[in-house]
Amino acid sequence: MPYNIAMVCDFFFPQPGGVESHIYQLSSKLIDRGHKVIIITHAYAGRTGIRYLTNGLKVYHVPFFVIYRETTFPTVFSFFPIFRSIMIREQIEIVHGHASLSNLCIEAILHGRTMGLRTVFTDHSLFGFADAGSILTNKLLKFALSDIDHVICVSHTCKENTVLRASLDPLMVSVIPNAVVAENFRPLSQLSPGTHQRNAPGPPPRISPQDPITIVVISRLFYNKGTDLLIAAIPRIMALDLNVRFIIAGSGPKAIDLEQMIERNVLQDQVELLGPVRHEEVRDVMVRGHIYLHPSLTEAFGTVIVEAASCGLYVVCTRVGGIPEVLPGHMTEFAKPEEDDIVAATGRAIAALRAGKVRTELFHNQVKQMYSWTDVAQRTERVYDGISGVLSPDQFYQGVGAAGAWTATRGRAGVQSFALIERLKRYYGCGIWAGKLFCLCVIVDYLLYVVLEIFAPRSRIDLARNWPRKELPDTNTKSKDTDMTKAESGITRKRSARQRRERKGEPGDD
Incomplete structure (x- = not known):
């Protein structure tokens, strides 16, 4: 089942680094598996607007002000109009942010949830708990991940660090390592x-x-x-x-x-x-x-x-x-x-x-x-299936005993609710003062979304032509092709219907 995915991060080529390479290689392998992937980052010297990389990978270089180590200035709301336009134009279903120090990533997760999109976050770093910089970073991370669908960490040590920093349920954090070509x-x-x-x-x-x-x-x-x-x-x-x-x-x-x-x-x-x-x-x-x-x-x-x-x-x-x-x-x-x-x-x-x-x-x-990037892409794709409800909680967590309790906190499908009141409940638990501030940000973000829907309706945004999709790899025998095609078609219809209901705020029937 192909997905339309947006990778969002401040750190990307032409700057060298592990995060940059991870995003590029993962995106390329997901495209090989039949998905549509775009990348949103800030403008670099000589690179603004839209660029195409190998394999039809489209990169949006947003002209935002960079303050330190290629990180954009945090504005919370000014990124929303551009972000919404890109999401609608590219018909994005999943927002995948990278790096806890990336301002674009944190804002994209907030705006994506407001728009009714599934969100995933990959953490690539370790942070402490004592110094002022780490305390501030951890609070912002808790804000970003309070309403996240799933979190990916690149090592088990990173998972332990992220779970403690953002007060997460360990069940919603997967470990998928980096790889190398x-x-x-x-x-x-x-x-x-x-x-x-x-x-x-x-x-x-x-x-x-x-x-x-x-x-x-x-x-x-x-x-x-x-x-x-x-x-x-x-x-x-x-x-x-x-x-x-x-x-x-x-x-x-x-x-x-x-x-x-x-x-x-x-x-x-x-x-x-x-x-x-x-x-x-x-x-x-x-x-x-x-x-x-x-x-x-x-x-x-x-x-x-x-x-x-x-x-x-x-x-x-x-x-x-x-x-x-x-x-x-x-x-x-x-x-x-x-x-x-x-x-x-x-x-x-x-x-x-x-x-x-x-x-x-x-x-x-x-x-x-x-190490293989193809294996990383397959495991990431499975996360996408889990947060979209294509896989049941038992399938996603492979029979983990706590899956039932986890499902109870997320509804019968085991996925996060987009209802505003449910989102506010999650943010309110982030602290005595921080929780109220986070709720205020979510309310303002939602009101801004309503204003944009009224004064910049979706009908005025042209849809981008998609790069020709690649066929998903077929590992089944010929005798099973017909049954698999029927099953995948049913799952695809099920996922599309669920997404339509969630965006309209209607209850599911799963």
């Missing part, structure tokens, strides 16, 4: 398909003490990415092994501190700074190294370490957040987020490579079997 991250010496010399048995060649070891770092140069730890560790790592070289790619406010460290220790010949690199250039940088160093202080998943392992690099990373869930132990050397432990872990990794104890030439095929 392994074919785009092949080792430098990877042979062409069909040859097996690279996987031949036998110990790998040792790296002699005279051979240089190159350590690669590709990251945004911010505090939370562990740049301060990196700056402190580099001179000490080089003091332990004089044949170590560093290649560092990325940009950020900590870049000046990194440059000062290099000048202070006269390491210009041993540390190469590349500055920002495009995502398609990441593989070319990685294959120049032997070790990938990832000293992050907090990380929900860490897609870059999967890309590094796929390129045949031995990964040294901090044991924080969801990173321990990402790769098996034989591909990684873990360290505490401390200077001494990072230096020690890097030393162990160098020694293991020189002794030939690590079979990095096997990493690529192993990563290829572990």
Whole structure:
């Protein structure tokens, strides 16, 4: 059953990053599965209006003011007229927001629920509970997710963090990890398909003490990415092994501190700074190294370490957040987020490579079997079926005992009600003062929606012509084709009828 989906986030190409890559790859695979997907983000330098990417993926670059780290200025209501026009024009059924720091995402979820659209949120980050910034962010996240249909997290640690931050029922949060296009991250010496010399048995060649070891770092140069730890560790790592070289790619406010460290220790010949690199250039940088160093202080998943392992690099990373869930132990050397432990872990990794104890030439095929964007798209599609009522709660939760209680809180179909009074009840429970403020925002948003429906009726908005849909993959045998077609047609009619009733505020008959 094809859906019309809008991915909404402040962070998207041409800016490089894990969230940006996740949105693009997921959208592309959903299109391959027969769905219609558009992306809504803010305007970037040289990119405004509507752009088409590969596979017919349409991107709306909304010209909103950016204040910090590519995040737009929060206005709450001014985005609604543009958002409504896009939703009607593209006949969107599901709004899928990404990243808790994205203002466009939070506003799109609010406006989407007001318009009677199903909403999904994917969290890619971890946040604390003590500092002022985290407290404010968590309150805004609670506001956004109080009326959400379902939440997706990229790791189990991320799920635990999100459930606590937004006071969510764990049943409404699924874990779907990131993935990697392994074919785009092949080792430098990877042979062409069909040859097996690279996987031949036998110990790998040792790296002699005279051979240089190159350590690669590709990251945004911010505090939370562990740049301060990196700056402190580099001179000490080089003091332990004089044949170590560093290649560092990325940009950020900590870049000046990194440059000062290099000048202070006269390491210009041993540390190469590349500055920002495009995502398609990441593989070319990685294959120049032997070790990938990832000293992050907090990380929900860490897609870059999967890309590094796929390129045949031995990964040294901090044991924080969801990173321990990402790769098996034989591909990684873990360290505490401390200077001494990072230096020690890097030393162990160098020694293991020189002794030939690590079979990095096997990493690529192993990563290829572990992660697939097609699998991520299938699991996300199942979430869409669950929130739309196509799957019953028992089917969606696969017989989880609490599914009955969960259904009781959402109605017989197990999906969120669009009734204004029900929405206000959910927002009112967000706090003594915050709950009243959130209810006021929802009421104003609803009144604005009514005004727009009167003075900018849907009949005046032209519907966009759809890119030709792809056929959904058929895994059934020929004898079952007729029965499956009838069943899918019935489910499609059932879903369409339910959506019409919900938008009109009529009770369902499920």
